[in-house]
Amino acid sequence: MMRRRCFPTKQICRSTREFTQRAFRNSRYIPLIPHGIHPFSTKSAKSEDLVCEPKEPVLKSKDIPGPKSIALKKKLETIQAAGTVEFFADYGKSFGNYICDVDGNMILDIFTQKSTLPLGYNHPKLLKVFQNEQNLKALINRPALGITPGKDWPDRLSSVLQSVAPKGLSKITSMMCSSCSNENAYKAIFIWYQNKLRGDSCPSEEEKKSAMQNKPPGSANLSILSFKGGSHGNTLGTLSTSHTNYIRKLDYPAFEWPVARFPKYKYPLDKNQAFNKKEDKDRLREVKELVGSSACKCPVAGIIVEPIQCEGGDNEASEEFFKGLQTICKEKEIAFLVDEVQTGGGITGKFWCHEHFNLEGPPDLVTFSKKLQMGGFFHKDEFVAKEPYRIFNTWMGDPSKLLLLEEIIHVIEEEKLLENVNQTGAYFKEGLMSIEKEFKDLLHSTRGRGFFLAITCANAATRDKIVVTLKRVGIQVGISGESSIRFRPALIFKKEHVDVFLDRFRKVLKCL
């Protein structure tokens, strides 16, 4: 049986003793199997391996990171940059919604590896995927998918990815990560745009020659319009469309592509309708001006937008805004690319967040990654390049990730996890709104859809203090924008997890 030790409330609470007593009234480690959480046992598992979730966080070190994490971080720093590392995890002992760190703390994870683990840790169904010999062979004989894909590749693309494709987007280009997905979606847009101008003509010799020298007209003087607060990747092309923090962009060359402002709403939405409506209108006008502007050094071939800006501060926009964007794209004959890297995979209560917007038709392209384990983009037929080798690289994805995704989608369906996201998400959001009312000086603007939730703190310092303190009481959350907290639980997060969180959140806030 694990033993709980005290934790460092000194720095965070006026009355240490009182807070400790309150926070840990029910904190015994109870290896109970909560409703809806799968037990897991295996013959070869070591005896101390967890086979279920604890009832609530279990703290074993005086602080998080604990001494073992700190020692490992020192070691890692001799090998690579480790300034962003928060703690080291023991993935053998993590389970469900709880991540176990190397010091034995069981932490309720509401950030889930930057929102990439839809089923939490060690889901028994996922552990079985590569116990199948054929799948194991797919894993170790990784093909160059563009040249010699495996015999099941077309069927799996169809049964897995097409089964969740946004309606109307029949084509798939597979990739590995979000950066490569967006970079190649941009390339597909540029080809499509230039082909429209070219009509039936072939590329000229001048175009071919100048492209090889990085010069126009072959290297086309085109742009992708993006939004302030948008985040689309960490390569030079995608960074030219990302605008969240200077530290991600400073010192690198960038394409001087146009940047529009994203709506900044006032909350609660129902009490600020006029303001927010005007915000939509103003921002759409700005986009329209930028697309058609002669001041713009390079014609806009497409617009990229997140359905909810994530890294940039969990900024929502209305159905009307997205409809307006799509209309502008149609009018100006440019591509409408929706980046669902962060919002895809069910976390907003629908498989794709843009499905909430009742658009007239699908976006032209939708990029994905994270929860889908692999990257890529869905797109309309007209964005398939005619010539081979235009959108191409060595691996073009990773079939082993598609196998994991296959099982993830099965589990989402079997366990009705989208329903869970909607129901538990509503309960979570209500709880946050209630706490927001209790702590008006500290919190505002509870927002989001499903499990894609956020709340803004009075300022960055308060936010950072809350996040650090939450970790000390065994809760892992993320940050976004200047002063917001982002919540990204796994799709298996239940009401009891919400309760554990809200209880500790309230106690942390009381002690600030």
Next chain:
Amino acid sequence: MMRRRCFPTKQICRSTREFTQRAFRNSRYIPLIPHGIHPFSTKSAKSEDLVCEPKEPVLKSKDIPGPKSIALKKKLETIQAAGTVEFFADYGKSFGNYICDVDGNMILDIFTQKSTLPLGYNHPKLLKVFQNEQNLKALINRPALGITPGKDWPDRLSSVLQSVAPKGLSKITSMMCSSCSNENAYKAIFIWYQNKLRGDSCPSEEEKKSAMQNKPPGSANLSILSFKGGSHGNTLGTLSTSHTNYIRKLDYPAFEWPVARFPKYKYPLDKNQAFNKKEDKDRLREVKELVGSSACKCPVAGIIVEPIQCEGGDNEASEEFFKGLQTICKEKEIAFLVDEVQTGGGITGKFWCHEHFNLEGPPDLVTFSKKLQMGGFFHKDEFVAKEPYRIFNTWMGDPSKLLLLEEIIHVIEEEKLLENVNQTGAYFKEGLMSIEKEFKDLLHSTRGRGFFLAITCANAATRDKIVVTLKRVGIQVGISGESSIRFRPALIFKKEHVDVFLDRFRKVLKCL
């Protein structure tokens, strides 16, 4: 027992009957275990699964691609661009150096998934990696490595990647693919370069603000110098340093970065020393001029170069050329980045190709991917960014690929595969040179190191015909440059495989 059927020699041979007879004199399928090739059996394997290599290619369909591959390609085309797909493979039945296609053909693979499979297909040691429960958990609980790496991450980076690190390069930044590796290596160079200029000062407010708007000075007006014929990735940044074929670049915006010419040697090297020496000298002078040129729109912060240009035509350069490049970088205080994505992992007979060049010290950065299963770069201490989140993304690599690499490195050591590459590679090259002499009108310029070999054909049409015909007789090779064939066997390729290839190569050439 598989049955051999005839293959379509009609289009490729003046005397069909004679050629067929010659080519298949010894072509019975013999499930023999050649020296050095591992048998593989598993209880759950289906009875028809191969447990060894055939003695030579086995042809079952009239053509490659056969009817099943053609049907699958039609299906794939309804889902994604499939113009580059050559055939569909049955990875369950592929083994060692032989890839089995969906029509049952066993093809001797001398291209190995664009040179990404160092141990060929279904190596028994690799099949065991994820039968270990801890490794399986590392696979399905994929972390955001920059935030919460697993407890074994520092040790594994050390015992696996550092164990093969180029001497003098102690730091590792992990990534997933070659494009992201090179993109982020460029970023590391730009940060390093700007920090040198900045000295002890912090970035100015103007820099921070302008970076967010994609404008200088924050978006620094810097460049990476690359070479004509170089190939470094398929994202917009790496494409600005890639110059192999217009089809990869046309229509995309590019950074107008400088491009130098790479040496073009005459072969055989020992009979063209004066010409080749002058070529080195001229090319180095050109690089020096470009780096210091006022005509260059943006200062050069670093040079990227492949130790052997791969995609661009398997173009070698001498020890002196690379030493000269390094000297220029030192003199001009710019970074020297060697892209070992294609040449790394032992294929040239040393783990890294640049180790052949006897450089005074290591390059500043060395990027890798492909044979190493994961991407990333080794670099000097000074290329570690001081601030967190500068070189960062969601996954920062994939620990499951490091587990595969760990076993690959064990096997390379245990089976002395670098020795095999050197010995068998020399035998292979001698064989190619001998054939080159026999077919002077068709072939010239046999070149390369270890298993990284190439030969140039009289023209592109001849090359393409040879490659297609080789496939029809059960040999898979790659192409590079305008008219070259590239050979990229797995490290387990043996003399008997060379013999099988040379025999068929000779027969194909005789019939042209």
